[in-house]
Amino acid sequence: MTGLAATLVVFALAAFLFAGYRVAAHRGVSWPQGLALLKLRALFRLELPDEDRDGDQPAPARATIHIYSRQSGLDVAVLWSLLDRSCLHFLTPADRTSASLFAFRLLARTADLDAADALEKALANGRSVTVPVPPDIEPSAETLERYAALAESARRHGALIRAWHVRGSVHSIWSARPSAEAPRRLLPRFRLGCSSALDPTDPAPPANGAADPQDRDRIHDLLAEARFKSNDLDKTLFSAFRDSADRYGSAGPVLEDALGGKLTYKRIFVGARALGKRFSGMSDPGEALGVLLPNANAVIVTLMAIQSAGRVAAMLNYTAGPAAIVSALSTARVRTVLASRAFIEKAGLETVVSAIEKAGVSIVWLEDLRESIGPVEKLLALINWRRPLSRTEPGDPAVILFTSGSEGTPKGVVLSHRNIHANAAQAEARIDISVRDRLFNVLPVFHSFGLTGGAILPLLYGVRLFFYPSPLHYRIIPAVAREVQPSIMFGTDTFLAGYARTAKETDFASLRLIVAGAEAVRAETRRIYAERFGARILEGFGMTEAAPVAAVNSASHSRDGTVGRLLPAMALRLEPVEGIDEGGRLFVSGPNVMLGYMLAGEPGVLKPLTGGWHDSGDIVTVDGDSFIAIRGRAKRFAKIAGEMISLGAVEMMVQNLWPEDIHAAVAVEDKRKGERIVLVTTRMPALREELREYSRRFGATELMVPGEIINVPEIPVLGSGKTDYVSAQKIADEWVSSHRAGRKTGASD
Incomplete structure (x- = not known):
């Protein structure tokens, strides 16, 4: 038996060494690199970028500065296993002495991070290098200067610049973040994101040897692109939330509402599994179910239940009035509306319910459904909470939202799982959030900003979420904020100005960040929040059709009077408008841009976008630093x-x-x-x-x-x-x- 065991061990070792040789030959790296890649894949289920997965990408003909946001001490080992064997790896002081990187340091070419001469020498000899930068999404002024210096070095030697991000490594025991910001797991899943290559000589740098002032922004954008691409968007919302439950589930309650309810990830999924079983029985696969609920824990459980059942959530604007709601139901061919009897009574929406029923649409009361779920069903839901009830694809419709109708007849905007997931990932690549944060959301989930930014984004990235049912309670909300102690808040200028009029100086003292959208933020609102509460308002821009965020200012890249810079993976074009000399009509494209519209004239029919471009209807200007300024809606110009x-x-x-x-x-x-x-x-x-x-x-x-x-x-x-x-x-x-x-x-x- 001992001899057999020894034989098996030798055979396994030989198989491992041979597999490492095959990987190394296929990828054009050394044998030790191939073995390291095998180990990383086995231990951390390392996923490589899509374009690099098959190893058929030719190596760059030019030297490249590979910049990576150092999430953990393992990041450099991941890059070493993939890049050219002659690549020089610059190490932080911690990595220079790390016991876990001892073998790596013996096999790889390394240098101290501060050895500027080594960088110049390597590039001059045509060798690529890897350079770590701090893990913060919002770079400091010192880090931005470091970006500029690296760009200058690349320009001098004709080198390219590429950014990398190892998602998941921040949750390993080698993390560069404190555990309060990044919960630890023994063997978390790694996924590598890679940006496009930047040629610092294109466009041509300023004359007289002056530094290019855009170098900092261009490298910052590369890192944001890599961070975004490190997300696996080939997942449904259910699967993405389940991954978040695995990653952040040990942090305790993640969802809370004004009724005092607190839910963990697991409790959300158990409830979703139980409700989803009932939703499956009352509807067909892919059918839209109307959701008439306020900002409360139940709306998230219901949304996840709909996703589990393979149905589509049609989010109904209960403030729009009976006629608009009935029109929305007809447009999306909704046969069943999910509602709360307590909410309807408290909000005084009896006339809405009456109109829905007169239109021949059934109303299912969630209170009644919960009462009807027996012990056996609850047990089965507890056992099977990780598994969706129906199979859906990332490109399938997940949500239907209805345009506000601020300038015309509302339309149904159909968003896929990938659209919504991508927009949350784009925002996370630009805005610094962590499990330390608590987000106070007063924006209704029937609005795209309230749904994606105020509900899905925080729960996908472990941010604790507090729901408040109405943004119109100007006197109550500041007092609630004082009790909840949020660090992040989303809002519109109108709402924020209303809260400031009634708030005491201590009510919003916990806020570090306010993201405002949907309308222009007035200078007076910025001033009040800065002077009275010490909170900074960052203005963004979006539209329901973009799920919704298209551009946003950030703490490190902000310009008053603008709505910020375009999010990663998005593109824009401006078309000239007669009578307007500066700027043009904005068209956008990207993974977050909707599948298409549903129109009242053709209920239930998806009208896809033409060529993937959406006409925003906004007239904008874009300055030399890529900041976007809104001049107005195309429909909101007067011809005088x-x-x-x-x-x-x-x-x-x-x-x-x-x-x-x-x-x-x-x-x-x-x-x-x-x-x-x-x-x-x-x-x-x-x-x-x-x-x-x-x-x-x-x-x-x-x-x-x-x-x-x-x-x-x-x-x-x-x-x-x-x-x-x-x-x-x-x-x-x-x-x-x-x-x-x-x-x-x-x-x-």
Whole structure:
């Protein structure tokens, strides 16, 4: 028996050595590198980038600086197993003395991180190098300078630059992060992300040997791209959440709501499995189920149950009114709506329920479903919580959201599992979040910002989430925030300004970051949160069709007056617009851009995008540093005396004059000039002469001064927090119509 065991050991060792030789020959690396790659695959289930998995990528003809965000002491070993055997690896002081890297240091070519001469010499000799940088998503000023220096070295020697990211290694016992930020696992799964190659000489650098000011941003973008690509997007939302449960499940409750309920990942999945079984019995595979629920724990359990059952969640805007909800149900061919009886009674939505039932759509009360689930079903759900009930694909529809209708008839936006997962991964590659954070979400999940940013993003990356049911409770929310102590909050300018008016200085003291979107953030709102609460507002930009985030400012890359820079893996193009000299109409593409629309005229029919590009309908400018500034909606330009005037720019001018009030600019017909601008404002009084005088100092043209000013107690807003321009337009039209009628009556008298 001993002899047999020894024979088996020798045979296994020989097989391992031979397999290492085959891998090394296939990938063009040394035998020890091939053996190391085999071990990494066996121990950490290392997944390589898609384009590199088969090993048929030719080695770069030029020397390359391989930059990687050092997540752990194993990252350099992963890169060594893959890259050219002559590559020089620069090591941090910790890696220079690490016992786990002893064999690596014997076999690889290494140098101290601070040995600048070694870098220059290696590149001059045509050898590639690997260089670690700090693991922070938001680089410090010192790190940005390091990026610039590396770009200069690459430019001098004609080298390329490529970024890498080893996802999962931060959770190993060799992690570079404290355990409070990255929960440890003995053998976590590794997945390698690789960016495209950057040639620092293209475009040509500035003349006279000056440094290129964009070097820092270009390398920062490479690292964000690598981080994004290290995510496995070939997963359904159910599978992605299950992976998060494995990764962060030991951290305790991750979801909490205003009712006091607390759920761990496992409890979410057990409930989803039990409910999903019932959803499967009342619907067909791929069918859309309406979700009429507030921000509460139940909405996440219901969403996961729908995904487990292989159905599609049609998120219904309960603030839109009965007619709009019935229209949405028809557009998505929804036969069943999932709702909470307690929520309907508390929110006073009985008329909505009545309209839904009159339309022939069934309502299933979650309270009744939970009561009907017996002990055996609960036990089976506990046993099988990791397994979805139905098989779906990442490219299948997962969610249908409905456009806000701020400027027209709402449409159904169909988002796949991959769309939503990709957008969360894109945001995580740009915004620094960790399990230390707690996100306070008041934005409703029927809105794409509230769903992806406020619910899916935090739960995919281990951030504790607190749900509050309504963003309109301006007096209550600051007090709740004082108790919850969140570090991150999402919101819109309208909501944030409302909270600030009632908040005490200590209410938002715990916040380190506020991400605002859906509408422009006013300078006054930024000032208040910075001075009173010490919190910085980062403005982003998106649309439901992009799941929703397309661009965002960050702590290290921010520019007031812009919505930030495009997210990784996205592309944009600008098309010229007649009458507008600067900027153009924005089109976007990327893995987060929707599958297509469902329209009321053809219920249930998916209208896919043409060529993968979505027309945002926004007029934007993009500066030399790639920051995007919104000039306005294409539909929100007035044509006055042959000139195109941005209504958004008018609002910005008025906001600068009267920062403590809310304003909406719309256009009405004018027989003499084509159109004229009407300002709907909460300013009381709002004097046109004061505005005209300020416009001269502001540098505005006479055409930008509103022809009429209408005072209102409040500006109408949608449930998402955006200005309701349809209602504002009606106010203006009715006011102008009544005043015209009054003038005619006066003239006849």
